[in-house]
Each structure stands twice: as C-alpha cells, then as structure tokens.
Amino acid sequence: EISLEIINQNFILNLPSEIQNILSQIKAVSKLLNEKVYLVGGIVRDLILNLPNEDIDIVVENDANNFAKNLSEFLPTAKIRIHDQFKTATIFLENGLSIDIATLRSEYYEYPTALPIVTQGTIKDDLFRRDFTINALAIDISHNNFGKLLDFFKGYNDIKNKNIKIIHNISFIDDPTRIIRACRFASRYNFTIENETHDLILDAIEMGILERLSWNRLKNEFQYILEDKNPSKGILLLNKYNLLKLFHDNIILDKSLLKKLNLANKFKNIFAIKLEYWIVFLLVLTSQLNSKELEIIFLKFGFSKNFINKHKFGIEKRKILLEELNSKNKNSEIYSLLKNIPEEVLILLILESTRENKVKIKSYLFNLKGKVAIIKGRDLLELGLESGPHLKEYIEKSFLIQLDQINPSKDSILKELNLIC
Ligand code: ATP
Numbered sequence: 001e002i003s004l005e006i007i008n009q010n011f012i013l014n015l016p017s018e019i020q021n022i023l024s025q026i027k028a029v030s031k032l033l034n035e036k037v038y039l040v041g042g043i044v045r046d047l048i049l050n051l052p053n054e055d056i057d058i059v060v061e062n063d064a065n066n067f068a069k070n071l072s073e074f075l076p077t078a079k080i081r082i083h084d085q086f087k088t089a090t091i092f093l094e095n096g097l098s099i100d101i102a103t104l105r106s107e108y109y110e111y112p113t114a115l116p117i118v119t120q121g122t123i124k125d126d127l128f129r130r131d132f133t134i135n136a137l138a139i140d141i142s143h144n145n146f147g148k149l150l151d152f153f154k155g156y157n158d159i160k161n162k163n164i165k166i167i168h169n170i171s172f173i174d175d176p177t178r179i180i181r182a183c184r185f186a187s188r189y190n191f192t193i194e195n196e197t198h199d200l201i202l203d204a205i206e207m208g209i210l211e212r213l214s215w216n217r218l219k220n221e222f223q224y225i226l227e228d229k230n231p232s233k234g235i236l237l238l239n240k241y242n243l244l245k246l247f248h249d250n251i252i253l254d255k256s257l258l259k260k261l262n263l264a265n266k267f268k269n270i271f272a273i274k275l276e277y278w279i280v281f282l283l284v285l286t287s288q289l290n291s292k293e294l295e296i297i298f299l300k301f302g303f304s305k306n307f308i309n310k311h312k313f314g315i316e317k318r319k320i321l322l323e324e325l326n327s328k329n330k331n332s333e334i335y336s337l338l339k340n341i342p343e344e345v346l347i348l349l350i351l352e353s354t355r356e357n358k359v360k361i362k363s364y365l366f367n368l369k370g371k372v373a374i375i376k377g378r379d380l381l382e383l384g385l386e387s388g389p390h391l392k393e394y395i396e397k398s399f400l401i402q403l404d405q406i407n408p409s410k411d412s413i414l415k416e417l418n419l420i421c
Helices: 017-033 042-048 064-074 123-128 155-160 177-189 195-206 215-227 231-240 255-271 277-285 291-300 305-316 318-326 331-338 343-352 355-368 377-382 389-404 410-416
Strands: 005-007 037-040 056-060 079-083 088-092 098-103 105-108 117-120 138-140 148-151
Touching: 017 037, 017 056, 017 064, 037 042, 037 123, 042 056, 042 138, 042 155, 056 064, 064 079, 064 088, 064 098, 105 123, 123 138, 148 155, 177 195, 177 215, 177 231, 215 231, 215 277, 231 255, 231 277, 255 277, 255 343, 277 343, 291 305, 305 318, 305 343, 318 331, 318 343, 318 355, 331 355, 331 389, 343 355, 377 389, 389 410
Parallel strands: 056 098
Antiparallel strands: 005 148, 037 056, 037 138, 079 088, 088 098, 105 117, 138 148
C-alpha cells in the first residue's frame, strides 16, 4: 500500500532567489492554465540534501508544450525548444538556466531492457517509474498547493538515512542501467545501497541482464560515473559487483590501480579546471590494457582518430618517457620532451612516476606550457632574417633559451642566439 506523505516544510525557500523567481512565474502560469505542476528529479533530492543543483525539471498534468509556450511569454528573453517526438520542451533563459518541461507519464516495459511504453499518468505514476526513492520526490508548485513536498515512496527518509533503494522489485529487470546508476549515486553522496536493493542487483546480474544492454547505454552510464564527484569510489562499487568486466575483461582492480585511482581523485581539483577530467579516470582505469585493447575502448567511446593517435602515442611511450625525464633537468629539455603529450596522459604519468618526475611534469603543466614567447617572428625579421623554415627554427630556439634563462628579456635571448652582441 502506497501512502502519500506530505512533509510540511517549505524547501523552496532554500533555493537561490533566481530559481525561486522562476518558480513564481511557473505558479502564475499554472493558475492561468489551471494546470497542475511539480518540480521533480535531482533538484528536489539535492534541495533536501542542501546541495546546489540548478537543473529545473518540471512535469505538468496535461500539456507540456502548451505550458512551455505560455511560460516563455512570462519570461521575455527566454528561448523555447519543443521536442515534439517526446512531448517535452526546454526553455533556455538568458542567465544560463534552463527549464525542462514534460507531461506526467506512466511507463511500463514489455520485456527487460526494452524502451518503455509511455502513457499518460498521475504524479504518483510518474514518480513510480523513476529509479530510486531518493529521486522520486516531487514538490508541488501548482498555484493552489505551492511548496508541498510529495513523498509516495519514503524517499525523504531514505535521503536522511543515506539509502539507495529501488521503488519496486523488478526495477533492475526493467532497466539494468539503474544498477550502474545505483553505484553512481552511492559514491556521489556516500550513501549505502540498501540490503534488499543490493540483493536485487545480485539477482539481476546473475540473470545476465546487463549483457543485453546496448553498449551505448552502458557507455553513457560509465561515463557519468567517471564524470561524477567521486569516480574512484564508483569504480570500486562497480568492481564489487564484478561489473568492470563489462568495460573490459582485462581490467583488474589491484592495489596499484586502486592507488592510482585514489591519487587521480586527489588531484582532481588541481587539474579539473583545465581539461575534461573524466578522461584521466578513463586512462587510469584502462592503464593495464595493451595498445590494441585501448584503441578499441577509445573507438567505443567515439573519440576522433586524431585524439586516439595522440593519446595512444603518449600512453605507449610512457615508460620510456619517464626514463628519459629522469635525466632531464633543464626547463627546455623537459618542455621538448613533453610538449606533444596530451595533458590527460601527462596526469597519468604523474600518477605513475617518482617524486622528482612528478615535480618536473607539474612544472611543465603549470609553468612552462603556458609561457608566452618573448621573441616573435617580426623581431627576427627586423634583424634581417628571412622568412621560411629557418626563421621557424630560430623562433623555437629562442623560446627554449627563454625557458632556461632566469630573467629572460629580448636582448638576453638574442644575445644567446648570437644575433646581437
Ligand atoms: P544528476 O544530478 O546526475 O543530474 P539526476 O537525478 O538529475 O542526477 P538524471 O540522469 O538527470 O539524474 O535524471 C533525472 C531524473 O530522471 C532522475 O532523478 C530520475 O528520477 C529519473 N531517471 C533518470 N534515469 C532513469 C532511469 N534509468 N530509470 C528511472 N528513472 C530515471
């Protein structure tokens, strides 16, 4: 028996004011159209957890597209995109926020791993089709019920008790990607996969249900784990369920790999600003694979030929690179050795190298790589050099000299090049 629990606390007041303003407009449109509207999904869960989340996901009772059209008139600078096929719409606002609007729906699965059959439904149906109780809360934002938290499946308690729990027993059979999602949410929030849910995961795995999933769906969920807050924990959980083999048979989560993953987590804040850090985790996770196996993974993730060649080169050569780096002490030597290696590979190198080499690679990434050349082509032309490959060589040489000088200036570099005295 499912009973509705309404928690009398106005969570909306904890949202940033710009989101509260949007919700007020939504409320006004709800009144105008006499539509019921609910805030759903991750934003509700994170609101209760007191964590920031700006994905405004709403569902309306009757007609999402009509609601979106009316709402966009209340938000003058908004751009609207209607997805006719799915009867959903997105409104993009000038401040970078967006609002996803769907119509309440009920879903059922004709057979495991199929895409669901969708019909109209109630708010309870719409929440029932979701993955976990913590993701199945809604806040009523209709004009006559604004701010009420609707909790049909005790999701509020599960958030408070840090539990990942499915809503019904065949949830993982309907959609096995939820197994990977469970690992993601558990690692992100440091929650526990509740006993019964854990047993159902084991049952579903034993049935071989995950093998029936398309690579595309698996890939997306794997990538989300690698992009999430705590990938090393997520990977550990996947390993606990023996699911890394879906990624590749030859990945063994031994001590050394675990150490690298944890280090990669530790370095995340330092490096994440500069690059797509999930690729670092992908490289660490696949660091035991040979070149051919790695190429297959890269292809399965859809990377370009150029990306694959550059990354494969650095990864294959990394042992030799690290050996060579041992004997390089001048900035110019370090720069020349590392300049063609992609940054993600360099971070993998940091995770695998001695303390001295770590310092050298970091110095390349944070200092040498970003240096602006003092000597430009036109400086050399002014001195009478002619354009062509020769000039290019001089430009490169002068940059390397610049890296090794303590207080480099135009004159000091040109002197060392013997172009002035
Ligand atoms: P995040 O913070 O990672 O964006 P989220 O909860 O918003 O988390 P999404 O993948 O964006 O996650 O999904 C939005 C909502 O849609 C979820 O909260 C959940 O209710 C529902 N959902 C997404 N994927 C599934 C699924 N495979 N099965 C059931 N419900 C799902």
